[in-house]
Amino acid sequence: MQRMDRTAxxxxxxxxxxxxxxxxxxxxxxxxxxxxxxxxxxxxxQSENGLLGMGPAPAEADIDWELINAxxxxxxxxAGGSFFHHGDSFAMMRxxxxxxxxxxxxxxxxxxxxxxxxxxxxxxxxxxxxxxxLAIGARxxxxxxxxxxxxGESKLVEKCTYPLTGLACVxxxxxxxxxxxxxxxGARVIEMxxxxxxxxxxxxxxxxxxxx
Amino acid sequence: MQRMDRTAxxxxxxxxxxxxxxxxxxxxxxxxxxxxxxxxxxxxxQSENGLLGMGPAPAEADIDWELINAxxxxxxxxAGGSFFHHGDSFAMMRxxxxxxxxxxxxxxxxxxxxxxxxxxxxxxxxxxxxxxxLAIGARxxxxxxxxxxxxGESKLVEKCTYPLTGLACVxxxxxxxxxxxxxxxGARVIEMxxxxxxxxxxxxxxxxxxxx
Amino acid sequence: MINxxxxxxxxxxxGLQDGAAIMISGFGDAGAPAELIEAVIAQGATDLTxxxxxxxxxxxxxxxxxxxxxxxxxxxxxxxxxxxxxFEARYRAGEVELELVPQGNLACRIEAAGAGxxxxxxxxGYGTLLxxxxxTREIDGRHYVLEYPxxxxxxxxxxxxxxxxxNLVYRKVARNFGPIMARAARTTVVQVAxxxxxxxxxxxxxxxxxxxxxxVVLSSAPATA
Amino acid sequence: MINxxxxxxxxxxxGLQDGAAIMISGFGDAGAPAELIEAVIAQGATDLTxxxxxxxxxxxxxxxxxxxxxxxxxxxxxxxxxxxxxFEARYRAGEVELELVPQGNLACRIEAAGAGxxxxxxxxGYGTLLxxxxxTREIDGRHYVLEYPxxxxxxxxxxxxxxxxxNLVYRKVARNFGPIMARAARTTVVQVAxxxxxxxxxxxxxxxxxxxxxxVVLSSAPATA
Numbered sequence: 022m023q024r025m026d027r028t029a030x031x032x033x034x035x036x037x038x039x040x041x042x043x044x045x046x047x048x049x050x051x052x053x054x055x056x057x058x059x060x061x062x063x064x065x066x067q068s069e070n071g072l073l074g075m076g077p078a079p080a081e082a083d084i085d086w087e088l089i090n091a092x093x094x095x096x097x098x099x100a101g102g103s104f105f106h107h108g109d110s111f112a113m114m115r116x117x118x119x120x121x122x123x124x125x126x127x128x129x130x131x132x133x134x135x136x137x138x139x140x141x142x143x144x145x146x147x148x149x150x151x152x153x154x155l156a157i158g159a160r161x162x163x164x165x166x167x168x169x170x171x172x173g174e175s176k177l178v179e180k181c182t183y184p185l186t187g188l189a190c191v192x193x194x195x196x197x198x199x200x201x202x203x204x205x206x207g208a209r210v211i212e213m214x215x216x217x218x219x220x221x222x223x224x225x226x227x228x229x230x231x232x233x
Numbered sequence: 234m235q236r237m238d239r240t241a242x243x244x245x246x247x248x249x250x251x252x253x254x255x256x257x258x259x260x261x262x263x264x265x266x267x268x269x270x271x272x273x274x275x276x277x278x279q280s281e282n283g284l285l286g287m288g289p290a291p292a293e294a295d296i297d298w299e300l301i302n303a304x305x306x307x308x309x310x311x312a313g314g315s316f317f318h319h320g321d322s323f324a325m326m327r328x329x330x331x332x333x334x335x336x337x338x339x340x341x342x343x344x345x346x347x348x349x350x351x352x353x354x355x356x357x358x359x360x361x362x363x364x365x366x367l368a369i370g371a372r373x374x375x376x377x378x379x380x381x382x383x384x385g386e387s388k389l390v391e392k393c394t395y396p397l398t399g400l401a402c403v404x405x406x407x408x409x410x411x412x413x414x415x416x417x418x419g420a421r422v423i424e425m426x427x428x429x430x431x432x433x434x435x436x437x438x439x440x441x442x443x444x445x
Numbered sequence: 446m447i448n449x450x451x452x453x454x455x456x457x458x459x460g461l462q463d464g465a466a467i468m469i470s471g472f473g474d475a476g477a478p479a480e481l482i483e484a485v486i487a488q489g490a491t492d493l494t495x496x497x498x499x500x501x502x503x504x505x506x507x508x509x510x511x512x513x514x515x516x517x518x519x520x521x522x523x524x525x526x527x528x529x530x531x532f533e534a535r536y537r538a539g540e541v542e543l544e545l546v547p548q549g550n551l552a553c554r555i556e557a558a559g560a561g562x563x564x565x566x567x568x569x570g571y572g573t574l575l576x577x578x579x580x581t582r583e584i585d586g587r588h589y590v591l592e593y594p595x596x597x598x599x600x601x602x603x604x605x606x607x608x609x610x611x612n613l614v615y616r617k618v619a620r621n622f623g624p625i626m627a628r629a630a631r632t633t634v635v636q637v638a639x640x641x642x643x644x645x646x647x648x649x650x651x652x653x654x655x656x657x658x659x660x661v662v663l664s665s666a667p668a669t670a
Numbered sequence: 671m672i673n674x675x676x677x678x679x680x681x682x683x684x685g686l687q688d689g690a691a692i693m694i695s696g697f698g699d700a701g702a703p704a705e706l707i708e709a710v711i712a713q714g715a716t717d718l719t720x721x722x723x724x725x726x727x728x729x730x731x732x733x734x735x736x737x738x739x740x741x742x743x744x745x746x747x748x749x750x751x752x753x754x755x756x757f758e759a760r761y762r763a764g765e766v767e768l769e770l771v772p773q774g775n776l777a778c779r780i781e782a783a784g785a786g787x788x789x790x791x792x793x794x795g796y797g798t799l800l801x802x803x804x805x806t807r808e809i810d811g812r813h814y815v816l817e818y819p820x821x822x823x824x825x826x827x828x829x830x831x832x833x834x835x836x837n838l839v840y841r842k843v844a845r846n847f848g849p850i851m852a853r854a855a856r857t858t859v860v861q862v863a864x865x866x867x868x869x870x871x872x873x874x875x876x877x878x879x880x881x882x883x884x885x886v887v888l889s890s891a892p893a894t895a
Contacts, residue, residue: 041447043656063447065610065656069773070697071843073654074610086699087842093698100644101610103651104842106849106877107697107723108781111774115561115794116628118656139799146758147770148750154774154794158561188797188813253672255881275672277835277881281548282472283618285879286835298474299617305473312869313835315876316617318624318652319472319498320556323549327569327786328853330881351574358533359545360525366549366569370786400572400588553785560778563791563807563814582788584818589788593809614874649839650875 023214024197030165032057034123034195037163038064042120043113045069045155048092050165051123067119069151071110074102091151111151114158122159124152126166126191128181131208131228133191135164136183149186156187168196168225175226177201177208198222202233209233235426236409242377244269246335246407249375250276254332255325257281257367260304262377263335279331281363283322286314303363323363326370334371336364338378338403340393343420343440345403347376348395361398368399380408380437387438389413389420410434414445421445449611450640450661454484457634457662458599461490464517465598468555468626469497469507473526476619477506478603478636480664485601491515496555496597498548498622500524500532511535520595522548545575550592552625558594559628559657567592600630603664604653606639611658612651613637620652627657634660674836675865675886679709682859682887683824686715689742690823693780693851694722694732698751701844703828703861704731705889710826716740721780721820723773723847725749725757736760745820747773772800775817777850783819784853784882792817825855828889829878831864836883837876838862845877852882859885 025033027050035057038044043065046052055077058064066075068090075090076097084095098104113119128136138152139145156162166176177194193211194201199222200211210222211233223230237245239262247269250256255277258264267289270276278287280302287302288309296307310316325331340348350364351357368374378388389406405423406413411434412423422434423445435442451457458481461467467485471477485493486509493516500519501507510516511531519541524532535541546554547569557565566589570576580591602623605616613635615623627633640663676682683706686692692710696702710718711734718741725744726732735741736756744766749757760766771779772794782790791814795801805816827848830841838860840848852858865888 067656068843070700071846072648073656074648085842087701087844089698089700089843098648098842101608101612101646101655103612103646103648103654104840104845105654106840106845107773107777107847108850109654111777112556112560112628113654113656115774115778115792116559117561118628146750146754146761147768148748149770149772149800150748151773153772153798153800157793157796158774184799185797279881280618282475283621284873285881286873297617299476299619301473301475301618310617310873313833313837313871313880315837315871315873315879316615316620317879318620319548319552319622320625321879323552324781324785324853325879325881327549327553327567328784329786330853358525358529358536359543360523361545361547361575362523363548365547365573365575369568369571370549396574397572553787557790561793562778563793563809563812565782565790566788568786568788584788587788616874647875649841650872 023216025214027053030195030197034163034165038121040064043067043118045119045122045159047122047124047155049125051125052092054123067113069110069114071105071107072098072102074099111154114154117158117160119159121161121163122155123163123165124155126164126176127183128176128178129164129191129194129203130178130181131203132205133189133203134181135162135186135191136181138186139184141184152186156190162191164191164194166194166196168198177226177228179228235428237426239265242407242409246375246377250333252276255279255330257331257334257371259334259336259367261337263337264304266335279325281322281326283317283319284310284314286311323366326366329370329372331371333373333375334367335375335377336367338376338388339395340388340390341376341403341406341415342390342393343415344417345401345415346393347374347398347403348393350398351396353396364398368402374403376403376406378406378408380410389438389440391440448609449658450609454480454662455488457481457660458484458488461485461488461599463490464492465490466494466496468597468600468630469495470602470621470623470626472498472618472621476603476621476623478601479506480666481601481634481636482506482510486510486513486515492517494518494520496520496595498522498551499526500529502526502528516541518542518544520544520546522546522551547575554592554595555625555629558596559625562594564591564593595629597630598632600626600633602627602633602635604635604637606641607635607637607661608641608643608646610643611655611661612646613653613658614646614650615652624653627653632659633657636662636664638664673834674883675834679705679887680713682706682885683709683713686710686713686824688715689717690715691719691721693822693825693855694720695827695846695848695851697723697843697846701828701846701848702731703826705891706826706859706861707731707735711735711738711740717742719743719745721745721822723747723776724751725754727751727753741766743767743769745769745771747771747776770800779817779820780850780854783821784850787819789816789818820854822855823857825851825858827852827858827860829860829862831866831871832860832862832886833866833868833871835868836880836886837871838878838883839871839875840877849878852878857884858882861887861889863889
């Protein structure tokens with residue numbers, strides 16, 4: 022079975038982002054989606070620390086530590102980009118102005134509940150950042166994740182056991198072996214990697230999956 | 234008895250505005266206070282339609298209908314002034330950032346209730362503008378008014394009979410014959426015009442007034 | 446390539462439905478998108494709810510909408526002013542409903558809509574006629590009124606300049622309600638005096654980022670200096 | 671003549687009391703007023719509540735305040751990051767209380783304070799651990815959590831330039847929390863890279879009007895181009 026690696030997965034997510042979309046890419050793997058957006062189409066990247074129209078990483082010589090993304094990596098600003106304060110930035114999210122956000126996850130439920138901020142470990146120092154705002158604010162939330170944990174447990178679940186980030190907020194899950202829709206009617210399989218079968222996906226997840 | 238006319242009253246109010254104060258002057262007579270602020274002191278005038286650092290009226294040739302005050306009269310902007318939107322403008326007021334606002338009134342109660350937006354006439358088309366926001370937002374609300382109506386009734390009252398603009402919001406009343414403090418402990422007389430007596434003020438208002 | 450600039454006022458207001466709620470920027474004439482309002486009259490939508498600071502004065506702008514009997518309801522702070530005879534006539538005839546809102550509550554309800562808040566507790570209006578029947582609460586010794594967001598189907602906004610992504614800058618006090626209304630409507634349409642190249646607006650000084658703007662149209666009125 | 675410019679970092683933070691609540695701008699290092707924080711350490715106030723996006727990393731800024739054991743409580747969204755060992759050590763030792771707030775709720779609670787709102791209903795956090803015990807309400811079919819304003823005694827803000835009235839402009843994403851914190855504190859102190867003549871800042875592009883600023887101090891750090 023040919024799993025998608027992170028770059029293939031980022032490219033797959035990028036294919037579902039239409040021209041003109043306002044998009045927030047979460048910290049970590051979702052940031053890579055930017056590398057696969059078609060050069061000839063204009064997609065607007067927002068970063069919650071106060072910029073819209075984010076461009077690619079700068080050359081070493083052009084790094085400016087007052088021009089960084091939410092992951093604190095140096096970025097650039099495209100012509101037509103803008104800066105704004107945190108109040109306005111989160112109004113953009115909470116107010117439903119972001120079309121798509123792409124996030125990582127520990128778990129996603131078949132109804133779209135998201136757990137991605139806290140492992141629930143009692144000794145962990147918690148940190149949430151903008152995860153909860155993005156989860157409930159964006160019109161569509163795409164999750165990018167491996168379907169299974171390293172221990173082989175499904176991260177697509179009937180009900181999340183990790184502390185939730187947001188309820189019923191995810192619409193799609195892009196995993197290394199399949200793409201799912203999730204929501205009020207449960208999870209459906211949109212596509213699978215070559216050689217993957219529905220039966221196998223059911224086995225991996227323990228869910229009664231059907232094709233969308 | 235020598236009553237203060239509007240210009241004398243405006244000059245009297247101006248004397249109580251310290252340098253550095255952020256001040257909003259209401260529509261009508263309060264606007265005249267600006268003419269009596271000392272030239273050598275800096276007082277910051279805010280107008281709720283989105284400017285801070287308002288200057289005097291322009292010369293005829295310099296009138297710009299996109300540079301007006303809340304009364305829709307042409308004004309100027311001082312060096313150091315700024316423009317902002319209505320959300321920010323009313324955050325300035327509601328958030329307690331305006332030190333003093335000066336308003337006209339139909340009635341003020343001895344406890345500082347203000348009535349200045351509606352006569353209560355059933356056939357009147359109501360209009361409120363920013364009156365209620367100013368009344369409760371500014372740290373101090375000064376009222377400028379004649380003490381009596383044309384019919385000879387006191388506008389400083391035990392309890393307002395006109396519809397209220399705000400509760401317990403006025404701290405001082407500058408009238409044509411006396412200056413009063415109002416508030417939790419009731420009305421007190423701060424000063425009177427020459428030849429006015431406390432007895433006469435009691436007669437005019439029907440209130441058991443004492444000197445502050 | 447994304448280009449939010451449309452070629453005509455008619456295109457700018459296309460799709461406006463009967464019964465729509467429309468926000469209209471402006472404080473008096475400053476910032477009022479007169480040409481867009483003319484286009485609404487020409488377009489024909491009726492039974493409109495108008496959300497604006499004023500209810501129109503004279504013969505153009507919102508007053509012309511009133512005169513043309515296109516308005517069912519007005520949500521505003523200051524409907525009574527010199528020349529507001531068209532509003533007053535409709536209002537006294539019982540043809541137009543008025544929701545009178547203190548100006549700062551109007552602003553913060555529009556802001557709440559744009560920012561996705563469900564409701565806010567505001568001190569303005571507490572204990573007055575305009576808070577009658579509304580839920581109140583005492584918080585830290587102060588009294589507040591619960592006010593709900595105001596959303597709109599369309600916002601008609603006037604700005605000074607825009608680029609093809611819909612980034613906006615305004616001019617002096619014509620800014621007023623424009624930036625907050627642009628955020629609170631499903632479709633935001635902006636009449637500008639000037640269209641500039643992408644990148645010509647300084648990213649530090651853009652007041653309304655293009656994310657809040659759907660259509661931009663060039664005004665035929667001369668730009669103010 | 672009003673001149674909000676003070677001559678030293680010490681003067682900028684004068685009057686800070688033990689037990690004060692301090693807002694500190696910055697998202698990571700961008701916009702963090704490092705010199706003002708150094709001045710707070712030198713000034714000696716302790717038992718502080720820090721309201722900021724992060725809880726410090728490395729050895730300077732908020733991390734230095736943590737190391738110096740001046741902090742009783744942190745209200746922030748993202749305390750755990752590379753180099754946040756000083757916070758983590760104090761937190762695990764039970765010496766520092768943590769109120770974890772989603773970043774957008776942190777922003778809107780600070781905005782509510784500056785705008786004089788009593789509370790707001792926000793959708794963020796509904797149904798999660800961070801809303802446990804909080805009042806909730808369903809409005810138009812959506813669930814919201816009631817969140818209260820966050821006020822502060824001092825705000826320490828970094829901006830690019832100021833004039834003597836305290837008007838501010840920022841630089842790129844160093845703007846972040848500065849403008850909203852400046853409005854929410856009793857005393858707002860700003861560290862700037864440049865002081866300009868009154869009138870040198872374009873009135874259309876001032877981000878924080880001077881009404882929100884009490885003291886301005888020139889940073890000795892070189893201005894970023």
